[in-house]
Amino acid sequence: MTKLAVFDCDGTLVDGQADVLWAMNHAFELAGLPLPKPAQVRRLVGLSLPVAIRQLAPKADHQRQLEITENYKTAFRKRREEGLLHEPLYDGIAELLRDLHAGGWNLAVATGKSDRGLTACLAGHGLTDLFISLQTADRHPSKPHPAMLEAALFEAGAQASDAVMIGDTSFDMQMAKAANVRAIGVAWGYHTPDDLTATGADFVAQAMDDLRGELDRFS
Template sequence: MRLVIFDVDGTIVDSAAHIVEIGQQVFRENDLAVPSDHDIRSGIGLSLDVAMLRLLDVKDHDLARKLEQEYRDHFNHKIENGLIDEQIYKGAAEAIATLGSQDETLLGIATGKRLKGVERLFKEQGFGHLFHTLQTPDNNPSKPHPGMIHTAMSETGVNATKTVMIGDTSYDMEMAKAAGAKALGVNWGYHDHGTLRRSGADLVIDHYHQLIDAIDELTR
């Protein structure tokens, strides 16, 4: 058996526009220096409290937690009013369906998104039943700590040499390497090809149609 673990934001879903908009709004409402689009995008994939702390000029944990809660309140308001439309990347659903149909492949999620957000994605896309393990910040340390991958491997009984982490950021690649797993970078998300390679990616692909061949190569 092999375990294929997907990141969500920037890997399955293109959510940057909403994340940047709400992140900047929260900083503006608190009379703080508003972070750039680039700075916010570069932190996507981390747990939200960690991402907020990175964006502050002064490392104030209490303020970071306050910003985190206000961000969640704004995001939930938009969800409840139908103002969030997160589009999945072209080819994502087809690749997940193909992998999910393989007897030798177990699918997992390891994301900075909360479980509530993952469940919303699954409800919208209808492929949640294909995933065997879901790892989120609700019960794990933030990336790049390897805890999410360790827990996923423990739950599925698959060892590190047959585990592939698919992600778009350096945090995904570093997490995979720390867990002893294979790291597959995708070049359509929020960190560029060079950053992914420097962070430990074993392979980097440019399109979803390359995904399954890349997984086969890494788990051969």
């Protein structure tokens, strides 16, 4: 059996909330539009950027939405190049990933980040070599479409019944259900445990030890 654990990134592996909010505010400000409320932005983390922008600026025309999207990408990239980006790992995540890898799990990521953003994030934390498959919004429809998860299953040579999707948002849980994969939510991210349960979570980890224990029981 090929066991596969697929992780979301923002809100599950790393906490990049401050930079996401900063870049979104900067993007809207450059476009001359009112700034979105932080709670609105946090609720949409995990979606592909263009999809999130459309929901944050529904009255803007298509060209203005594209402008906001490009503003965000440019601001985020510049912040990374200047060494100002702060995406710390949640406590215990690095150890968990290394233990799973050593224990025979295949690991993957399915994220709304770009290829560039995910590559830089994992490399910065020295985790790149742990993952067999990296799926991003650059090559797939936005969550909760199951394309990213299905691609990870294919690349790992794993069956849906032998895989788990671990994420912090309703979009992750819905994606898992659409791909017939066990859905594990984490309570330290952007959506509440109730949100996760309501959208299909089979289990919600309140702390890292809970997640570790649930994965230890998976067979």
